[in-house]
Amino acid sequence: MKILPFKIPQSGDGAILLQTDNQPYFYDALHQHPEIQISCILQSSGTLFLGDYIDNFTPGDVFVIGSNIPHVFKNDPIYYAENSEVNAYMLTVFLSPTALGKEFLKLPESAGLAEFIRMSKQGIKVHGTAREILVEMLTEIQSQDGLDRMITFLNIIRIIINAEESQTLSSHMIDFDVNEREGHRLNAVIRFTLNEYHRPITLEEVAEITNLSAPAFCRFFKKRTRKSYVSFLNELRIGKACKLLLDKDLSISEICYNAGFKNISHFNRKFRAILGVTPSEYRKSHLI
Secondary structure: OOOOEOOOOOOOOOOEEEEEEEEOOOOOOOEEOOOEEEEEEEEOOEEEEEOOEEEEEOOOOEEEEOOOOOEEEEEOHHHHOOOOOOOEEEEEEEEOOOOOOHHHHHOHHHHHHHHHHHHHOOOEEEOHHHHHHHHHHHHHHHHOOHHHHHHHHHHHHHHHHHOOOEEEOOOOOOOOOOOHHHHHHHHHHHHHHHHHOOOOOOHHHHHHOOOOOHHHHHHHHHHHHOOOHHHHHHHHHHHHHHHHHOOOOOOHHHHHHHOOOOOHHHHHHHHHHHHOOOHHHHHHHHOO
């Protein structure tokens, strides 16, 4: 059994399936499904976990998630609050990688589709003008069917393939399955880390919630995410710091400690190692 297998709700009998999520928060368990997913965030913010990729998502973001890549769009805490007035809204198109048939994908005219499937295996985030066009098309396709839906979908793929500004997400192609027990462990680790990242966390503490010893937990986590837990925690903290840096009323020092770092020098060093710029440079480039 795969990690929390997720069955895509059927919106018809075609190869292209549509889904609208408009609710207090997105499905919040790490999961995977055989369909390739193209999603645009219309409302809400949070953290996307995809393969070994961790980063913030905000309204207007467009993502491509390949077949069976473990992922979860984890909304910010405000979306889980009782009587919260905010909402999570996402439009998604799904394509089964086998729906079009192997022989069809071998045709010269289908080279673009085959390339799209290959690109999707690490996940993609689309930026720039292509992103703006895709948001419009993903909205438009929701009200289409038949040939119109297929034409729009093929145009969506064409734009993704030819996008001048796009980002590969996971550092490697996902080529393994995680069983249900391991999936529950990873979900517990993600949930714990999102709730506790702002304070010191020991390996023994996080290992305890998985019912493993610290060494066994480290081996398990590295095998299933291709990174150490410490690297995962640092990347999550840097992502949270990036959000805080957009608040010009907070000092770099305040952000450092709010994001869970013990001192400024360590914060600056990890920030530059992960993003290639200092916190001050990041703030300057994003507050223009």
